[in-house]
C-alpha cells in the first residue's frame with residue numbers, strides 16, 4: 269500500500285516538475301491529447317499476434333491473426349501502415365517494432381548473418397549504441413566499421429568513407445545518428461553501396477518529425493533501401509519503433525518483426541502512432557519549419573552570448589538539435605547538471621573529438637527544440653532561453669535564482685500545438 273501511494277505520488281511529482289521545466293532533451297517530445305487517448309485506450313490491454321496475409325480484392329490488407337478480438341485493431345494497423353507509407357514515401361511500413369533500437373535489430377535479423385559487418389558512425393561522432401557491438405548489433409555478433417568523420421562540417425567524410433567501405437565491404441551501411449545536425453550523404457554513398465552490394469539503412473530515429481514535414485532530407489527517395497526509426501523523438505508519437513523499406517525487403521522485415529523478434533506488439537502504441545501520423549500529415553510542415561527556425565535562433569543567441577556552439581559557419585544546424593562545446597566552462601557533466609538545477613533539461617554529450625572514455629564527462633551538451641516548439645515557443649523565446657542558460661553556465665549564478673525565471677517563462681506555454689485538439 270505504501271509503495272502504491274509512493275508510486276502515485278512520484279507520478280504527480282514528475283508531472284509537476286517536468287511541467288515547470290524547459291525540456292530540451294533532443295530524443296524527447298510530448299504527445300497530444302488524442303495520442304494520449306489512443307495510448308490509454310482498450311488497445312493497451314490486447315493481443316494481436318499475426319502476420320500480413322495479402323490483400324483483398326479492393327487492395328485492403330488482410331491480417332492472419334492468432335487471436336480473436338482484433339477486427340478494429342486490424343483497421344488501425346492498416347491505417348498506421350498506409351499513413352506511414354504515404355508520408356515517408358515508402359513502399360512498405362512495418363509498425364510492429366516496440367522501439368527504435370528494436371527496429372534496428374529487426375533489420376539486422378532480417379538481412380544479415382550472425383557475425384556480418386556493418387558500417388556506421390562511431391558513438392562520439394553521433395552513432396547510436398544500437399549501431400555497435402555493445403547493443404543491438406552485438407546481439408547479432410556484428411562487427412562495426414566506423415566511417416571517417418569531418419569534425420568541422422559535423423558530417424560523414426564522403427571521400428574517405430567511400431574508400432573505407434570499398435575495402436571493408438559492410439553488408440549494411442547505416443546512415444543517421446543521435447547527434448545529427450545536418451543531412452547525411454545518402455545520394456553520395458549510393459554508388460559505392462551498389463558496387464559492394466550493401467543495403468543502405470537510414471536510422472531516422474532523431475529526425476522523423478522533420479522528415480514528416482518534408483524537411484531535412486528524404487532518405488528513401490535519395491537512395492536508402494530501408495529507414496528505421498523511433499516514433500517519439502522529433503516525431504511526436506508514443507514510444508515505439510517503425511521500419512520503412514522497399515517492397516523487395518518487405519517480407520523479410522515483416523517476418524523478422526513477427527515471429528522473429530516480437531511476439532505481441534504494442535497495440536496502443538500502433539494506435540497512438542496512427543493518430544500522430546494523421547496529425548503530422550496536417551501540421552507536419554509548419555511544425556518542422558518552426559523546429560528548424562527555433563534551433564537556428566537558439567544556436568545564434570547562445571553563440572552571441574559567448575557559448576561555443578558548433579558549426580557557426582553552417583548556420584549551426586538544419587535539425588532539431590544544437591551542439592555546444594562546454595569543455596571550457598566546466599564540461600558536459602557539470603553544465604548539464606547545473607542547468608537541471610535551474611529546471612533547464614538538456615543532456616551531456618560526447619563530441620566527435622572525445623574519446624569514448626569521456627562518456628561520463630564529455631565535452632558537449634546536446635539541446636533539442638522539438639518539445640519547446642510543440643508547446644508554442646518561437647524565436648523570441650529562444651533568446652530568453654539562451655539568456656537563462658548563460659546565467660547558469662557562464663555567469664555561474666545560483667541555479668535556484670534562475671529556476672524562478674524558468675518557471676515564469678514556461679508558465680506562459682501550457683498548451684500543445686501542431687495537433688487536432
Ligand SMILES: Cc1ncc(COP(=O)(O)O)c(C=O)c1O
Nearest residue numbers: 295367368369396445446473498
Ligand atoms: C539514432 C538512434 N537510433 C535508435 C535509437 C534507439 O531508439 P529507442 O530509444 O526508441 O530504442 C536512438 C535513441 O536515442 C537513436 O538516437
